[in-house]
Amino acid sequence: MPQHIKRLIGVFAVFILFFLVLQQVLKPDSFGELGHFRAKAIYENSLRPMHYTVADSCTKCHKDIRIDKDLGFHIKLKCEVCHGPALAHSLYAGNFKDKELPDSLTLYKPGERKDCAICHELNAARIKIQFDTLNTTMVHQIDVLTHHPFDPKTKVPFKCIECHNPHQP
Ligand code: HEC
Numbered sequence: 001m002p003q004h005i006k007r008l009i010g011v012f013a014v015f016i017l018f019f020l021v022l023q024q025v026l027k028p029d030s031f032g033e034l035g036h037f038r039a040k041a042i043y044e045n046s047l048r049p050m051h052y053t054v055a056d057s058c059t060k061c062h063k064d065i066r067i068d069k070d071l072g073f074h075i076k077l078k079c080e081v082c083h084g085p086a087l088a089h090s091l092y093a094g095n096f097k098d099k100e101l102p103d104s105l106t107l108y109k110p111g112e113r114k115d116c117a118i119c120h121e122l123n124a125a126r127i128k129i130q131f132d133t134l135n136t137t138m139v140h141q142i143d144v145l146t147h148h149p150f151d152p153k154t155k156v157p158f159k160c161i162e163c164h165n166p167h168q169p
Pocket residue numbers: 053057058059060061062079080083086087089090091092093094095096097098099101106107108109
């Protein structure tokens with residue numbers, strides 16, 4: 001074998017050895033115990049605080065709203081889509097029946113035009129639906145700037161919820 005090839009093999013061997021040593025030194029603790037990832041990551045993630053609850057948990061205390069919603073066009077929307085993460089609220093709001101909720105348990109009430117526009121604003125990239133039907137996942141789009149923007153007499157801007165019940169629009 002020519003001399004320069006032998007040297008090249010030597011250099012490669014040193015590199016490979018160096019890589020193997022480096023790999024052992026840098027490999028995180030618990031890597032590979034359960035698969036190609038850190039086994040401890042599962043435990044670490046389980047310690048992170050939870051913010052969302054299960055969709056059904058609101059029904060216990062807000063049954064009428066749930067029934068209203070499930071009879072209308074918003075049947076497919078989960079409560080937390082509009083009201084935000086509500087785990088703490090679901091667990092503790094029951095202690096404040098007929099009292100004012102503390103700030104930490106108060107939920108967002110999406111009553112502004114921009115809140116409804118998140119889903120209903122005209123969007124050229126979305127399919128337009130033709131028929132009013134409850135059994136659709138396509139959102140009816142309107143031009144938020146021209147769809148009843150203000151009271152024609154007083155010129156005061158309209159909120160969407162002055163005409164549409166958000167739970168049964
Ligand atoms: C253990 C009972 C309980 C559960 C479960 C519960 N709530 Fe409530 N909720 C209350 C009480 C009590 C109030 C305050 C008084 C009232 O408005 O009836 C309240 C008020 C609210 C309000 C009005 C807040 C405000 O600032 O006016 C919203 C919105 C709300 N809940 C949404 C939800 C959603 C969404 C869920 C499910 C993720 C949920 N709640 C689960 C008991 C509960």
